[in-house]
Amino acid sequence: MRDAAGLIEAEKNRDIRKRWLLSLPALLIILLAATGPLLIVLIYSFLTPGPYGDVQWLPSLDGWVSVALERDIFDDTLSLADAHISIFLRSVTLSLVTTLLTLIVGFPTAYFIATRPERTRELWLFLITIPFWTNLLIRTFAILEVIRNEGLINGLLMDAGLIARPIQMLFTDGAILTGMVYVYLPLMVLPLYASMEKLDFRLIEAGYDLYATPFKVLRKIIIPLVKPGIIAGSILVFIPALGAYVTPSILGGGKNMMLGNLIELQFGQGRNWPLGSALSITLMLIVMAALLVYVRNAGSQGSRHG
Amino acid sequence: MARTFSIRRQRGFTAIAMICFFALYLPIGVLVFYSFNAGQSLASFEGVSLRWFQKAFENQHVIDASLRSLQIAMTAAIISTVAATMAALATTRTEPYRGLTLKYAFINQPLMIPEIVTAVALLIFFARIKTWTGYSGLGYLIAAHTAFCIPFAYLPIRARLENMDLTLEKAAADLYATPWKAFRYVTLPLLWPGILAGFMLAFVISLDDVVITEFVKSAGQDTLPTYMLGQLRRAITPEMNAISTLFLLLSIGVVTVFFIVNRKRV
Numbered sequence: 024m025r026d027a028a029g030l031i032e033a034e035k036n037r038d039i040r041k042r043w044l045l046s047l048p049a050l051l052i053i054l055l056a057a058t059g060p061l062l063i064v065l066i067y068s069f070l071t072p073g074p075y076g077d078v079q080w081l082p083s084l085d086g087w088v089s090v091a092l093e094r095d096i097f098d099d100t101l102s103l104a105d106a107h108i109s110i111f112l113r114s115v116t117l118s119l120v121t122t123l124l125t126l127i128v129g130f131p132t133a134y135f136i137a138t139r140p141e142r143t144r145e146l147w148l149f150l151i152t153i154p155f156w157t158n159l160l161i162r163t164f165a166i167l168e169v170i171r172n173e174g175l176i177n178g179l180l181m182d183a184g185l186i187a188r189p190i191q192m193l194f195t196d197g198a199i200l201t202g203m204v205y206v207y208l209p210l211m212v213l214p215l216y217a218s219m220e221k222l223d224f225r226l227i228e229a230g231y232d233l234y235a236t237p238f239k240v241l242r243k244i245i246i247p248l249v250k251p252g253i254i255a256g257s258i259l260v261f262i263p264a265l266g267a268y269v270t271p272s273i274l275g276g277g278k279n280m281m282l283g284n285l286i287e288l289q290f291g292q293g294r295n296w297p298l299g300s301a302l303s304i305t306l307m308l309i310v311m312a313a314l315l316v317y318v319r320n321a322g323s324q325g326s327r328h329g
Numbered sequence: 330m331a332r333t334f335s336i337r338r339q340r341g342f343t344a345i346a347m348i349c350f351f352a353l354y355l356p357i358g359v360l361v362f363y364s365f366n367a368g369q370s371l372a373s374f375e376g377v378s379l380r381w382f383q384k385a386f387e388n389q390h391v392i393d394a395s396l397r398s399l400q401i402a403m404t405a406a407i408i409s410t411v412a413a414t415m416a417a418l419a420t421t422r423t424e425p426y427r428g429l430t431l432k433y434a435f436i437n438q439p440l441m442i443p444e445i446v447t448a449v450a451l452l453i454f455f456a457r458i459k460t461w462t463g464y465s466g467l468g469y470l471i472a473a474h475t476a477f478c479i480p481f482a483y484l485p486i487r488a489r490l491e492n493m494d495l496t497l498e499k500a501a502a503d504l505y506a507t508p509w510k511a512f513r514y515v516t517l518p519l520l521w522p523g524i525l526a527g528f529m530l531a532f533v534i535s536l537d538d539v540v541i542t543e544f545v546k547s548a549g550q551d552t553l554p555t556y557m558l559g560q561l562r563r564a565i566t567p568e569m570n571a572i573s574t575l576f577l578l579l580s581i582g583v584v585t586v587f588f589i590v591n592r593k594r595v
Contacts, residue, residue, distance in 0.1 A: 039426050045419035046432055049412040049479050056476035057439045060450035067453055077456070128349050131339070135346035138337040147350075149588055154353050156584045158537040160554050161573045164561060165356035168363065168570075173370070175359050208353065228336050241339055266443025268540050273561055283445040283540075290449060290544075300453075303446045310443055 061307075068300035076294045086297030090305055107285070114282040115309075117196065118264035121203040122257050125211040128204070129256065133215035134245075137222065148216065155209035163270050166202045167193070170274075194276035202274040203264050210263070211256040218252030219245075250320075258317045262310050282306050361577065364570035381571035391572060394556040401467065401552060402535040405474035406482070410528040412475070413482035414520070421490040439477040447477070448544035455545055465547045473545050474535045481534045482527035485591075489523025522590050529587050533580065 068086045070078040088094075093104040136147040154162060169175045170192040177189040192198055222245065230240045246253070268283030275281065280288070282302065289299030364382070368375030385391050413436075420432055439447065455469045497519070501511040539554045546555060553576065560569055 038423075042419040042423065042426070043428070046416040046436075049416035049483070050432065050435055052408075052412060052472070052476050053435060053438060053479060056451065056472040057442075057447055058435065060454035061442070061446070063453050063457075064446070064450045128345060131342035131345035132349040134339060134342050145588075145592075149584075150350060151353075152588070153581055153584055154357070156533055156587075157357070157580045158539075158554060158573075158576055160537075160539050160557055160561075161360070161576055162357070164557070164569065164573060165360040167561070167565075168359050169356050178373075205352070205356065208349070224337060231336055237339055245339075262441075262443060266445045268445045269558065273558075283443070286445055286449060287544075290452060296453070299449060303449050306443055307446050310441070314441060 064300045064303055068297055068304055070297050072295045072297050074294075076290070076296060078296050083297065086295070086301040089295075089298050090301050110280050110282060110285050113196065113279070114265055117200055117203065117281065118261050118267075120200060121207060121264045122211075122261045124200075124204045125208050125260050126253065126257060129208055129211035129215055130253075133212045133219050133252075136212075136216050137219035151209050151212050151216075155213065159206050160269055160273075162206045163202055163273050166198075166205050167273060170198055170201065193274065194279060196275070196279055198274040199271045199279060199281070202270040203267060206270060207260045207264055210259040214255040214259060215249065215252045218249045218255075222248055254317055254320050258313060261313055265309060265313075266306055357577065360570055361574045363567055364574040366567050366570075369566070381567040382575070384568050385571045385575070388568070390551070390556060391553070394551045394553045397467070397550065398536055398552040398554070401470050401474055402532050404471050405478050405535045406528050406532040408471075409475045409478035409531045410482045410486075410524060413479050413527055413531075414486055414524055416479070417483055417486040417490050418516075421487055422493075422495060436483055437480050440480050444477075444540045448541045451541060452544040459547075467550065469545050469547075470542060470550065470552075473541050474538065477538070477541065478531035478535050482531040485526040485530065486520065486523040489520055489526075493519055525590050526587060529583055529590075533583050536579075 067078055069082055069084065071081040071083045071085070073079050085094075088101070089104065089107075091104055091107060092101045093107075094101055132151075136144060136151070139147055167174070171177070172189040172191065172193065174193075176192070177186070180186045181189065226244055226248070227240055230244050235243065266283050267281055268287060271279065271281040272284050272287075275284075283306075286299050286302045286306070289295045289302065293299070363374065365377050365379070366374050367378035367380065416432070416436055420429060420436075423429070451469075451473050455473075458469075459465050493516075498511050498515050501515045502508075506514070537554065538552075539558055542552050543555050543558065546552070551559070553572070557569065557572065
């Protein structure tokens with residue numbers, strides 16, 4: 024009896040060993056070329072910048088201090104680094120507004136797709152998927168074409184005689200926002216659609232039978248049921264928006280920086296790798312916090328529905 | 330039928346959806362339209378011409394960057410799909426075992442970290458290795474791309490595996506198939522659509538990458554996206570539109586195949 028149990032146990036252990044061996048290549052590649060290097064960033068954030076980039080192996084907290092503070096060159100006193108603070112605030116605000124706008128546009132769109140008949144639904148879904156698969160750089164370039172001074176909007180307005188000189192839209196926060204909403208919209212629609220597809224319309228019918236108005240049905244039935252999709256979509260938009268680099272650097276120009284550009288600057292002209300590293304870790308921590316909120320919410324959602 | 334329609338209806342939703350689709354396609358449409366512009370400027374359309382496409386095809390930088398992009402994407406997609414298939418086989422259709430959750434977290438990790446952070450990390454790490462080994466080839470870019478492609482390749486393969494019928498493999502084993510034969514003749518053919526979908530997803534993700542490539546590449550290793558990024562920051566000519574149009578066509582082609590492959594599943 025014990026032998027049989029031992030045999031099963033041994034078989035199980037062999038199976039688990041085989042499974043570790045099978046997953047080893049994927050784990051090793053990710054450890055070497057994605058996760059492992061993050062530890063080095065953490066170490067670098069506590070070192071001293073080298074004169075031509077890179078670092079000197081002298082421990083220092085300056086990288087972290089300069090994330091939010093700046094040292095006066097004359098009397099060494101510390102004060103709040105307004106430039107960094109405003110970039111942090113801009114990044115968080117723009118990302119939150121982007122998330123909100125994509126939700127406002129994406130929700131009705133996903134609902135529209137989910138309520139189409141089976142046959143045409145695939146086509147609408149396909150139309151959302153194409154921009155999703157199209158290079159982000161190309162989509163940013165497409166927005167650039169529309170809003171630049173010689174672009175579509177200014178061209179049309181000037182031809183119509185409504186304005187004499189082009190309106191400066193490029194290199195503003197509004198341009199970054201437009202671009203981010205445009206490029207991240209499919210990331211919102213797809214998870215929303217996934218949860219709306221499973222929507223039980225009998226519940227909505229029951230709502231109407233109980234004399235609910237369409238708005239009440241939306242607020243009390245549809246939105247609570249698709250909440251997991253709303254949260255998933257918001258996370259999928261918020262995280263890349265917060266770390267966005269391409270879109271703000273093309274549409275925002277050098278003045279309207281976001282966190283991603285500030286980080287890049289430290290590794291380029293700024294030659295302050297420790298500060299760049301500290302900023303990267305900070306960005307990662309904000310993202311982790313957002314993910315934690317997501318896991319908490321998704322968890323409570325799961326337990327409520329059994 | 331009219332009744333079911335009315336309960337699904339929400340006032341204004343269809344209008345917003347239409348505006349959304351219009352807004353998604355208008356900028357892309359403008360971009361494609363101006364790639365056929367005969368004139369030099371982006372402001373006015375001076376008749377249809379293919380001169381910018383011709384110019385792009387004659388531009389050695391564009392050709393080199395495109396070939397490099399394809400080479401990296403192909404290599405990274407193949408390696409990541411093989412690794413992801415093995416990992417998917419190792420993490421599905423089992424009772425939970427120690428370390429399984431850790432594996433999930435690890436494989437999906439590249440999705441959770443902002444790209445710019447990974448880019449910076451790889452810049453630092455690879456700069457060290459470059460000075461130690463003196464090697465500065467395409468290997469770094471391929472390694473980086475393979476790593477961030479793995480979670481994308483893993484997702485469809487895992488989904489496919491989880492919906493697969495276990496009894497077929499058991500039947501094969503009952504008929505004295507060796508584990509390898511059962512895998513080769515039963516599991517693999519059934520899994521194939523998932524693997525293909527994973528491969529294509531990985532291929533497109535690699536082809537589209539800008540940020541990580543921009544940080545990891547050595548001098549003279551521009552891919553098509555990083556070359557375009559450089560051009561966009563300088564002067565923009567309709568040649569950029571022509572390149573974008575071609576790139577767009579490639580993406581649409583891959584999505585269409587992806588859609589068809591995924592539909593066959595049912």
